[in-house]
Amino acid sequence: MNLVGASRGSAYYRNCAAARAAGAAPIYRGEPGYRAPLDRDGDGVACEPYRGG
Numbered sequence: 001m002n003l004v005g006a007s008r009g010s011a012y013y014r015n016c017a018a019a020r021a022a023g024a025a026p027i028y029r030g031e032p033g034y035r036a037p038l039d040r041d042g043d044g045v046a047c048e049p050y051r052g053g
Contacts, residue, residue, distance in 0.1 A: 011040065016047035030052075 011033035013019035019027060019038065025047035027034045038046035 013047075019047045 011022075011024065012035075013022065013024065013027075013033050016025060016038055019033060020024040024033055026049070027038065027046040029039070029044035029046075034046050036042075036046075
């Protein structure tokens with residue numbers, strides 16, 4: 001399993017694939033599992049769907 005430390009409302013996802021597999025994506029700033037390295041464009045939403053273009 002790719003979820004580590006999911007106790008007391010906290011979560012850690014190794015990468016966005018792990019967050020998506022756990023059904024946690026997208027992850028908003030302030031929510032368990034959010035961390036800046038998963039927020040590629042810095043808008044406060046990690047592991048958001050690719051919107052092509």
